[in-house]
Each structure stands twice: as structure tokens, then as C-alpha cells.
Amino acid sequence: MNIKITGSGSYIPTVTVTNKDFSNHVFLNEDGSNFALPNEVITEKFYGITGIQERKYVSDDLSTSDIGSIAAKKAIENAKIDPETLDYIIFAHNFGNVKKGTIQTDLLPSLSSRVKHNLRIKNPKCVAYDMLFGCPGWVEGVIQAQAFIKAGMAKKCLVIGAETLSRVVDPHDRDSMIYSDGAGATIIEATEDEGGILAHETATFTYDEAYFLFFGKSFNNDHNPDVRYLKMHGRKIYEFALVNVPKAMKECLDKSGVDISQLKKILIHQANEKMDEAIVQRFYKLYDQKMPDGIMPMSIHELGNSSVATVPTLYDSLVKGKIKDQSINKGDVILFASVGSGMNVNAIVYKM
16 A cells, blocks of 8 residues: 555635835834835845745635635545545644734634535545644645554545735735745545655754744834734744755655655745755755756745645646646656744655
């Protein structure tokens, strides 16, 4: 028995926001003072570091559970399964449903329960739960689905990663330009086909790192200080990721028994283009090798950083031939990797 992804689906939001759309924003320093550089220079420097040209936001009428449900429906159809046969629905997110213009998250009922309701699944043995694990949530959900199947507790699991970060960012913080919305979903199944999950690795670092990502007040001192927004210590995250993500990737690959020369693609969390490139270069350096051209498909240029949704949407786009000059074939070995709040790091070696 092997455990494989038998279907995938995604939802790419319809509202496109380019870097030029931030030209009229009032960006401030953390202390509330005016930022010295004009917005044209800010966005130019931002693009040079992150590689983000535009990002996608959901329309006002949609929530995280809505777009998760759309992606889930597509994954079920792609896998050609009866949704009533699902044993688990694992929904990875971070902020629940946040309606446009509101300041309160809605987690009652859980987003996984809402998806099960939206899919009209009657089977009470289909267990739905949410996972809060930062950006690596979808990867960790796949690891948990594999564990359920290995333990004989499940045969089919639906794992979703979705987020609407556009509704939890401070418009006066330059970091707000990084974030976006999106949803990806996969069916994880026991199968007799060759391949599947070969190895996985997960770690949580909290001693000094727990609050590298956090909720904080707006940089605009006129705003209500009790209204909180997504904030990060970017330099600390960068330094943390460059050390710990390549290490986790190597430990995972070594555990799988696959030689690095057999690795066809690395699907890494779309956090920041320069950071992702540095991580993968460090990973290959651990084997005294140079990073091969084309090993790292990217979607961040047009989609931005949609947190937990970046890896499953990237996977769905890749297998369906939607990424220019990138393809993947049956039998190829790929590596999933992610890093995010917590601070959590994980990786999966997977054979198509």
C-alpha cells in the first residue's frame, strides 16, 4: 500500500492588485512617522526582494471557508471519488473567516465543518477538523492524513489549505504588500500505485522564535490600538529560514533514501523569491552541489504569498500544466517544503 495525492484543486481569487496599486498608500514606520522614500521607490525595492509583481485578493462576498470549499470540490472531482467516502477533512488556515470590513475572526463552526456542510456530505464518520500551523499547515495536514491511513483509521482524506490574508494586514505597513489570498486542496488516498509519500520531517522552534510572526497594532497611531494586524520580524524570519529549512529538507531527503540527483522539483512555500532561492541554494550546498536550473517552480510573481495556500495551489498548477516552462511526470520525485509562524518547518519527499 502506498499513500498518494489522487486529486487536486485550487481557487485563485479574481481581484488582481498590482504593485502600482499601492502608489497612493500611506506607508509609515513602526513608530508612526512618515516613511522617507516615495511609494514608487518602496514598491521597486519591494519587487527586487520578493519578486512579487501582483497578488490576488478575494471578492468581498467570499470567505476563507468559501474558497476552501471551491478548491475541495475541484479536488474531489479530479480524484473521481464519492465525497461520502472521505474519512477526514483537514482544513489548514490561520485566521478563520474574516468578513470584509470587520475586525473579528469567525471560527464557529470550524472552517472544516463549513466545508463538509458546503459539500453536502451526510456521513457522520467523516471527521472534520481545523489545523493552525502557520504557512506549513497544508504540508502538515498531508503528513497527518498519511498517519491516519497508515494507522488503519482512514482510506481517503481531504486536505485543504486556504487563507484570506488581505483582511488581516495593516495597510500602513509595507509588509502588507507581500500577502494575498487563495485556496488549494488535495485528496490523499491509500492506493496500490507506485510512489507516494516516501518520507517526511517536521520541527517546531519556540524558545526564541515563537513570536517572529505575531499580531500587533497598526503603524498608524490614529487607529484603534486594540485592533490587531499580521506583523512579522522579516530579518529574523529570513535568517531562521536559511538555517532550518535546508536542514529539514536534507533530513527528509536522506530519510527517503532518494539521491539528490533524482530530485526533479522542489515545491517550496512561496514566501519571498530571494529567500526561497537562498533556501534551495543552501540545501544543495549541504550536498556540495549547485542548485539546478528550473528545480524551483514559482507562482509568487503573480499570486503573492497566500500563506498555507501557496504549496497546494503551486502543486495543482504544476500538475495541470499551468506554470510556464515547468512540467512534472509520473515517477518524478519532488520535495515539498515550508516554513511559517510558530515557528514551524516541514518537508515531504514524494514520488509522483
